[in-house]
Amino acid sequence: QKEVEQDPGPLSVPEGAIVSLNCTYSNSAFQYFMWYRQYSRKGPELLMYTYSSGNKEDGRFTAQVDKSSKYISLFIRDSQPSDSATYLCALCLSGGYNKLIFGAGTRLAVHP
């Protein structure tokens, strides 16, 4: 079983739609949950991170962590063509020297 599973998509939505991106994981010891966005031919950039359970909101983006279900989500409201990118979830045991475990990424296309 992979440590983190992420549907690769692609996901195609019309502009203005609400997008839901998800990952499941197997190790209950993970404490930090991140979403990275990667535009074509660029390196990933950190979008949001959440420590432990709960929700975190940043503008049109909301990250949600459900540790009981080992399930994390990223919601994008009022999606824009500029949101078209690959979204990678990542998990970390702690903030220290531990490595990140990345999902395979979900490719999102928002069409006008």
Added chain:
Amino acid sequence: DVKVTQSSRYLVKRTGEKVFLECVQDMDHENMFWYRQDPGLGLRLIYFSYDVKMKEKGDIPEGYSVSREKKERFSLILESASTSQTSMYLCASSPQHRSYEQYFGPGTRLTVT
């Protein structure tokens, strides 16, 4: 702005050649990382370093080595390149105790023929 730069965007090498990939960060970060990214496999950690001259193996270190002689510079070395090492290579850095906050370079697309 955090800046992570990588020496080449595209590189073509022959099987058996020794390949050097350079990464430089300008934010005084303690941690630096080398990943490779392949379709369907996501990012896989090759090596990381949490201090000058310190290195730790990641998930797929075979066929690679690293060097960190200065805090801002982290080099990935392919001792004898093989076609299986054709991939996108990404370097990242993060502050100490905040490994979740990684800043990535633009990547080097390496093709080994």
